[in-house]
Amino acid sequence: MIQLEHRYVDDVPELTVPATAAPAPAPRLLVLNEALAVELGLDVTFLRSDAGLQFLLGLAPVEGSKPVAMRYAGHQFGGYSPALGDGRAMLLGELRTDTGLRDLHLKGSGPTELSRGGDGLAAVGPMLREYLLSESMHAMGIPTTRALAVVATGEQVVREDGTHPGAVLVRVAASHIRVGTFQFARASNQMRVLVKLTRHALERHLPDAVQADNPPVELFDHVVQAQAALIAKWISVGFVHGVMNTDNMTVSGETIDYGPCAFLDGYDPAAVFSSIDTGSRYAFGGQPSVAQWNLARFAEALLPIVTDNEADAVEALTPILENYPVHFNAAWLAEMAAKLGVELGRDGLDEDALTTLVTDLHGYLEASGVDFTSFFRQLSGVARGDRSSLIVSDGNRERMDLWLDAWLTFAPDADAMDAKNPLHIPRNHLLDAALLAAEDGDLTQFEALLGAVTAPFTAIEGGEHFAQPAPAEFTANFRTYCGT
Structure with a gap:
């Protein structure tokens, strides 16, 4: 029997709203990560059953389940949005594993109180995209949310370019706490909630620091180092996140929200793939400095609970922030040394x-x-x-x-x-073709590509095309989209 915990809801209920999944008229399992399911202690046979699909869609509550949408704010392309949150997602609860709690989280599960006018739904293509990309990153040893399943809902999702088959992504993370979560608590002047959120984050990610003299300072230092290491790994494999807003930066140091992301073909620090990044804010080579900018916003959110005197709080956090380039450069050089053998x-x-x-x-x-x-x-x-x-x-x-x-x-x-340099990455042209076919009901290309990118360092007999660069005409016109 599946049991879920609800520590986040219990610890910071002010940062959640109850959520209910939208009905799925004709659910169908598109892909299931059986290895991850076993790792989480879940029964693969059950997950493939009709009852299992209802569970994966959030339509069959289990013991301990308190489904919620998570509140957060965020700087999006440099502009502050005070009220964001899970508009098409919900946290089902936390699974207890040998390595600690793991969030079980749905994406595309229907509108919530935080939807801001959106339909709350997701299409097959973007959900399969996140599944494949996140599993590719995991296979390369890059911290990331994981994909457990994608379930087609049987209904059509309306977007600007027409209708698309709907789907729900089931993903797993050490937590879904974001820099924007702290920004929301700070902006709404909920200092008590900010303290509780800090304690919860430390219990999840740095339990030895819960009793430290100044827990917020310990948390900030931990996140600065985790993000420096993460961005160095992104740069080392040519990954462009595409939308590095503060609501897309986790305190766990995991990659999250694979929207308009892509991998480099030809090396270009100015490379931008996202159709919405018209100012090149999140270009490939700019990602390290953007991360430090985001961390400065995190520091601002923490100031009131570091100490009562703001000047003293700034003095405590500034050296940690200024040390970010040192951590990043050390991590990046280590990555490059390994790549160069x-x-x-x-x-x-x-x-x-x-x-x-x-x-x-x-x-x-x-x-x-x-x-x-x-x-x-x-x-x-x-x-x-x-x-x-x-x-x-x-x-x-x-x-x-x-x-x-x-x-x-x-x-x-x-x-x-x-053993360090991948032979197989989610090449943009291959992924694009696989997702187009998948939307038409043919998962053959997707499954083949998934098999290649989850064995990134090993040559595949007869699979030489997985390692080939895209045709120049494809690269010249390629753009990525958020899928919302």
Whole structure:
């Protein structure tokens, strides 16, 4: 029997509103993450049954279930929105696992009190997109919400470009507490709630700090370091989130809300895929600095509960915020060292030499526009003694040869590189085609692509196309959309 806890609702009821899932006239399971279900202690056979589908849709309450929509605020593209929240989502409750509580959360489950005029529904394409992208990120070792299932509802969802089959995504997270959650409590002048929220977040993510002298300071330091490490991992695989609003930044340090995101083809720090990011605020290369901006907003929300004197509170949090670039640079260099198969302190490699190596490489990557993912897989061939494995444009060959000579002096480990650099990512052209087919009822391409990206480091016999860059004409016109 499934049992859910409701710690979040009990601890901060002021930040929730009761929610009820919308009926699904003809539910059908599209995809189920059986490995994750087992990890969560759920019965796969039950989840595939009619009763299991009702549970996954939020239509069959179980013991301990108190479904709610979560309140939060947020800076969206730099502008503050004081009242956001789960307009088409609901927290069913928390599952108790060997590694702690895990939120069970629905997306596309129907309108809530926080819908702000929206229909509360979601379409098959965007929900399958989040499923595949989040599972790809997990397979690459990047902290993320996980996808448990996507269930088609049997009804049509109306969008600007027409009607689409509806679906609900069932996702799992260490928590869904966002920077925007703290902003909401602060903006509504609920200091007591802000204290309770801080305690709840610490109990979930940093329990040893609950009894610290100043818990909000401990929480802030933890989130700064977690986000620095997360963004470094994004950058290392060419991931562009696309909508880094403060309501899309979690205190858990997990990637959340895969809307208009994408992966780089050719390396370009200015790359923007989102149709709504007209000012390039969330461009690939700008993500580290945007994260620090978001963390500054988090600090502002925490100020009243750090100390009664605002100047003292600012003095306590400012050094932590200013240390974000130090944490990010350390994490990013560590990621790049692993991608290059080298190790600080080995073969004479010190931090200055590594920094020069990485900086020079990114200068080449930007100048040449080579495919980011393919480049690092080809580079391991060079580490094995075959320079012909690396595709280099004629205008940059001399520059690349000089860089290779410098890199090879540090004896890169080709096997370690292949275990770090993905061969398979959710290539934009493949994902786009798979989702179009899935909306028409054919999941063959989706399932094949899912199999590739959840085995990101291993070649697939007969699956060479999964590692091929997109055609230039596709890349030139590709845009992503929020799916709302």
